[in-house]
Amino acid sequence: xxxxxxxxxxxxxxxxxxxxxxxxxxxxxxxxxxxxxxxxxxxxxxxxxxxxxxxxxxxxxxxxxxxxxxxxxxxxxxxxxxxxxxxxxxxxxxxxxxxxxxxxxxxxxxxxxxxxxxxxxxxxxxxxxxxxxxxxxxxxxxxxxxxxxxxxxxxxxxxxxxxxxxxxxxxxxxxxxxxxxxxxxxxxxxxxxxxxxxxxxxxxxxx
Amino acid sequence: xxxxxxxxxxxxxxxxxxxxxxxxxxxxxxxxxxxxxxxxxxxxxxxxxxxxxxxxxxxxxxxxxxxxxxxxxxxxxxxxxxxxxxxxxxxxxxxxxxxxxxxxxxxxxxxxxxxxxxxxxxxxxxxxxxxxxxxxxxxxxxxxxxxxxxxxxxxxxxxxxxxxxxxxxxxxxxxxxxxxxxxxxxxxxxxxxxxxxxxxxxxx
Numbered sequence: 001x002x003x004x005x006x007x008x009x010x011x012x013x014x015x016x017x018x019x020x021x022x023x024x025x026x027x028x029x030x031x032x033x034x035x036x037x038x039x040x041x042x043x044x045x046x047x048x049x050x051x052x053x054x055x056x057x058x059x060x061x062x063x064x065x066x067x068x069x070x071x072x073x074x075x076x077x078x079x080x081x082x083x084x085x086x087x088x089x090x091x092x093x094x095x096x097x098x099x100x101x102x103x104x105x106x107x108x109x110x111x112x113x114x115x116x117x118x119x120x121x122x123x124x125x126x127x128x129x130x131x132x133x134x135x136x137x138x139x140x141x142x143x144x145x146x147x148x149x150x151x152x153x154x155x156x157x158x159x160x161x162x163x164x165x166x167x168x169x170x171x172x173x174x175x176x177x178x179x180x181x182x183x184x185x186x187x188x189x190x191x192x193x194x195x196x197x198x199x200x201x202x203x204x205x206x207x
Numbered sequence: 208x209x210x211x212x213x214x215x216x217x218x219x220x221x222x223x224x225x226x227x228x229x230x231x232x233x234x235x236x237x238x239x240x241x242x243x244x245x246x247x248x249x250x251x252x253x254x255x256x257x258x259x260x261x262x263x264x265x266x267x268x269x270x271x272x273x274x275x276x277x278x279x280x281x282x283x284x285x286x287x288x289x290x291x292x293x294x295x296x297x298x299x300x301x302x303x304x305x306x307x308x309x310x311x312x313x314x315x316x317x318x319x320x321x322x323x324x325x326x327x328x329x330x331x332x333x334x335x336x337x338x339x340x341x342x343x344x345x346x347x348x349x350x351x352x353x354x355x356x357x358x359x360x361x362x363x364x365x366x367x368x369x370x371x372x373x374x375x376x377x378x379x380x381x382x383x384x385x386x387x388x389x390x391x392x393x394x395x396x397x398x399x400x401x402x403x404x405x406x407x408x409x410x411x
Contacts, residue, residue, distance in 0.1 A: 001388065001391050005260075005387075005391070008264060009384050009387060009388075012264070012267045012268065012271065012380055012383075012384065013380055013381065013384060015271040015272075015275070015380075016267070016271055016376050016377040016379075016380035016381070017377055018275075019271060019274050019275065019278075019372075019373040019376045019377060020371070020373040020374050020376075020377050021373060022274065022275075022278045022372070022373045023278075024365075024371060024372050024373075025277065025284060025285060025372060
């Protein structure tokens, strides 16, 4: 063998040896297995509470993307401030991919209850979308806790519950259009997070 | 996809770069003797292993290089992963192999050889064009079913075997290097048997 060939082969072997220490591409992609999926379904963290969402909207937190998965008619009649309407049958459309499959934002799905949003969550999560959460209890819970908060009965009132109730009451004023000046509530705005569209995939090959 | 395209290198410049790389590629093919049909077909008849050595080296360089660039974040290798259709791939591979051994060229080398004035390469290109247009024109009526058959999805061999990608690359490189050495020894053995006239005649 020629000396040149020996050098080239040695360099290739050294290069290949170093690749052993690189992480798997698949693990970087975070393709989900059924065991992982089952464990994620049971995780409490995949749900966002209505309080958390209300707080994010009130404080203009740009890291949340709210997705209303109900049909267009329901969406038009009522939705949460700043929410985007993407129905179950359109959720996998290419145009929404960059909106939903982003690690920089927390995507929160909601429907009237939790079941429809849960279906969408499952569909997205099985397609390796990350950072997707569901608003616990959906709009029913939203109305119950944020729009019309119920005062806890006196013998159940703890400091934490009282604080929560106060927040909800202020949030209710906020969402029903009344401004309060307690310091917790800030100005109302419809700031939608700006999601940069990814570059178009390069296609083609060699012959 | 990468740090340069399309923000720094625009599509027009990209075409120009592709053109220049193509010229370089053709030049290297010619310089390596890849426009000589006898050298190319030598692997099938057992007197020259240049083809297998070059393709192995190219495949290894591309494999290690792409994987490293992906690790460094310069490219996104996941965007290059094709869907595997095993039936048309197998049939296409057999057709390509037969064309290679009968005609003595593969598509790229035929263009380089035609550029050097080889008439057989020009005839080969005519055949390639007949094949391409014949396939296009009859695709809907004859080939579409075959083209879409045997869809395995986006599979890769490391997932199938269940080993780490880097380890597979290392083992594959090791096997390729051993094969390279064996073919080299085999070629040296054959060349000893060939007379100087044979070597000159084959253009080796």
